Amino acid sequence: MIYFESNFNSTGKKGSLEVICGSMFSGKTEELIRRLRRAEFAKQRVEIFKPAIDNRFSEDEVVSHDHHSILSTPVDSSQNILLLAGDVDVIGIDEAQFFDDGIVDVCNKLATMGFRVIVAGLDMDFRGVPFGPMPALMAIADDVTKEHAICVRCGSPAYVSHRLVADNKQVLLGEKDEYEPICRHCFEAEKQKQSKGSLF
Ligand SMILES: Nc1ncnc2c1ncn2[C@@H]1O[C@H](COP(=O)(O)OP(=O)(O)O)[C@@H](O)[C@H]1O
Ligand SMILES: Cc1cn([C@H]2C[C@H](O)[C@@H](COP(=O)(O)O)O2)c(=O)[nH]c1=O
Ligand SMILES: [Zn+2]
Numbered sequence: 001m002i003y004f005e006s007n008f009n010s011t012g013k014k015g016s017l018e019v020i021c022g023s024m025f026s027g028k029t030e031e032l033i034r035r036l037r038r039a040e041f042a043k044q045r046v047e048i049f050k051p052a053i054d055n056r057f058s059e060d061e062v063v064s065h066d067h068h069s070i071l072s073t074p075v076d077s078s079q080n081i082l083l084l085a086g087d088v089d090v091i092g093i094d095e096a097q098f099f100d101d102g103i104v105d106v107c108n109k110l111a112t113m114g115f116r117v118i119v120a121g122l123d124m125d126f127r128g129v130p131f132g133p134m135p136a137l138m139a140i141a142d143d144v145t146k147e148h149a150i151c152v153r154c155g156s157p158a159y160v161s162h163r164l165v166a167d168n169k170q171v172l173l174g175e176k177d178e179y180e181p182i183c184r185h186c187f188e189a190e191k192q193k194q195s196k197g198s199l200f
């Protein structure tokens with residue numbers, strides 16, 4: 001896929017929605033920052049939003065696990081993105097899984113209005129279940145990129161973020177102490193191990 005920094009999508013029309021998904025540590029944020037920086041090199045005006053709850057590394061920056069960062073605006077609700085999207089060409093949104101369902105309509109509207117919208121987020125939660133508005137965003141996107149971390153157990157491409165701590169809430173902010181990226185095979189082995197353990 002060729003991304004058009006000119007803000008025209010592959011059909012030559014202005015306005016599009018790109019989704020970058022995958023497990024934790026797969027490079028979603030790095031890829032988001034890379035696309036936004038390229039847009040800046042093309043003299044595009046860029047605005048980045050993230051959910052206010054994600055204050056792990058910084059209140060007002062999107063930061064990758066490899067310490068790349070870009071200034072962002074934290075917002076409490078998806079509607080705020082519509083209100084705050086000013087006179088820009090490209091809108092980046094990180095950690096989209098944490099937004100309310102309204103984010104789907106907001107992204108659709110922005111793309112139709114002519115913005116290039118680039119969204120990054122976890123496709124699945126720690127149970128391997130689709131996360132929040134991500135499946136709907138992927139369905140309506142013009143382009144979807146699935147990134148893969150390396151499975152920390154066997155070196156294959158990882159597909160899910162396995163939770164290492166005993167907590168069943170869907171939302172639990174964390175890093176390497178709380179999550180590890182693993183592949184389908186190692187995830188299945190883990191589930192078997194846990195179900196055997198719960199029998200005794
Ligand atoms: N198991 C792993 N597989 C791949 N990258 C990893 C792994 N563990 C740590 N990393 C680091 O995470 C970086 C990706 O970080 P980031 O873009 O923030 O990912 P994401 O946003 O998908 O969580 C990689 O460049 C690498 O330095
Ligand atoms: C799997 C999973 C993750 N989270 C949290 C953990 C992190 O704070 C973010 C994901 O960050 P990343 O940029 O993709 O590394 O989400 C969660 O709350 N619930 C989950 O099931
Ligand atoms: Zn594995």
